[in-house]
Amino acid sequence: MPPNTAPFNDFARQWEDVRADALRVVDEVGRSGWYILGDRVRRFEQALASYWGFSEAVGVASGLDAIEIALRAAGLRPGEKVLTTPLSAFASTLAIIRAGGIPVFCDTTEIGLIDLNEARAALRAMPEIRFLLPVHLYGFPLDSESLRALIGEFRLVCVEDCAQSIGATENGRPTGTVGIAAATSFYPTKNLGTMGDGGAVLTSDPVLAARARCLRDYGQTEKYRHTEIGCNSRLDELHAALLRDVFLPRLAAWTERRCDIAARYLSNWPSAAVRPIAANQPTSGEWRPCWHLFPTRVSHEKKPLLITHLRRQGIQPAEHYPCLIPDQTAMSGISYACFGPLKQAKRLAAEELSLPIHPYLSDGDTDAVLRAIADFSA
Template sequence: MGPITTIQANDFRRQWDDLRDDALAAFEKVGASGWYVLGEEVRGFEEELAALWGFPFTTGVASGMDAIEISLRALGCGPGDRVLTTPISAFATTLAIVKLGAVPVFVDTDDQGLINLERCGDLLRRRRDIRFFVPVHLYGFALDRGGLSRLRDEHELLMVEDCAQSIAAVGEVAATSFYPTKNLGAMGDGGAILSRDAGFDARVRALRDYGQTAKYRHDFIGYNSRLDELQAAYLRRACLPRLERWTTRRREIAAAYLAGIKNPAVRLPSPPKGSEPSWHLFPVWTDRRLRDSRFGIHYPIAIPDQKALDGVPFEAPGGYENARRLCASEVSLPIHPYLDDGEVAEVIAAVDSL
């Protein structure tokens, strides 16, 4: 896919041109407030995100990875606990588990790169010791909601849904990321935990702030993982008002790719039926020869194959051959909301000319 030289996987300069005035006004607001940590902007953003996403509670944290780790901690996950998860995701998903001393149990993916829920069910029927589950709504494709709920209820799982790439999950606990490339991206790091249980949310709030339950009263060994006030102001005042438009544009581009790309050597994504993907990424799968690309690859190495896990306890009871195959063949086409129609046509032509 060499011929495309000017199209960016993400175009933050165009984004800045569009939202500059709102961003500067947001920063001005924080500066003038004189309150720089856990102030009005974090509180307001948490409320607005909760309302948008349909969760009663939202707590901002420092990153998507922290959102997963803190959620698991607040559910009681600790050393030696088994956590079912996927071999294809950002490494951060597994890192959050491993940092707690818990043991990831990888289950292979389907042909879209999403964890295979049937295989999860088979494993859980054999293994009564797995109590936690971190499914990932990868690429912006929502995992089957009914399937997830059945697994949770049948096996009494405590579930943290990794929604870093998907802003559409509706479960019990959703952990998300505001890394700049995300559909709702900050100008730095950030994350949030959305939930339905007041007690859980209170633990999460304490954990993000040194385990404090009241000023100078520490009931838990917590973290310093607060969503930054400036990032919250930016997300709230510059990004949230544009999110619907951005998502619409991502969907338009995905529709154009799905209708336009005809190359039989390229397998296009087919998200789960009935889902409305938020198209964080547009993955295609093609053979290695065609992977000479300046575009992203998500992800080139299956998580259990990462060097960092050498000597770290994990399990992969049924193997992860499918995940390995996908990792060897995935390419992400550009799908950011500032891509224009000419560029979309250019991408289609380039893929078809391979």
């Protein structure tokens, strides 16, 4: 077995770093004797909302639930179409389906984000579409002015999938703040992950926030008064306390470290056969990804060879995402539509390969990744 030079995530090193703080938090929550929807959830919601620039955050059980609840709270009714991207975690579309919506997929740009020009064409062709679910994939922010213009032109209700984009900004604007609400995930591998599942709806619309709070808790507005058919999707006190006291205080430094690693990769890139997906984007100033992932592209034929080559050297790559959502078996029998042949998204699905970029990667690990990429092209 090769040494584990660069795992895709490194929870062993993370635990060494957070252990003392995490154990203290577990002890505090245990002693409090209050485990569901208490002060710790409220305090984390406030901290997260102010970190991100919203007036409200609603903690829920996962990123998937956050999207579904945000769509429902924003007024999505069963049978309504939602324009979205075919290249994302399956959860983005699953949330639309669970909310009763009909996903409509349009193509992406070369860097994997929903193509807003294609979206405009799709909206012209299907004027009945009222909802938009863009995804700031890989931690790459979408162009906020173009997104705002599209929302205004077609009077869209937009929920932004920010599961991968906490900390990313564009023109100084955090992702998620153009639409009516954002949804995020605290899955452990996310930039702000916890030690289990969790998610949040973020919004500055108090009516939407109140509805999301009601939906996450059986649709009740007060104890035993149910006004909606809700679900059980409550963030628990333990994860809220871990997030507020252990992980959120480290997020800015973690994001900075991800940005340093991306800059190190990009400025020393040694290969023409493997290319960073964001190679031609400005990496500072107006466009500031939070580098949830470091996606590259390599020809479809060479990808399996590159995966084997990297693994042999203890470097763990990952694919995001090798199969487009409309091509998943689970979509057979589901109502959906594709606008056009989704050419760019298909190419990306075939060619994308992500390299490790977690904040516990040392400069030495990063250099080992670059050496392995250089050897591959040699």
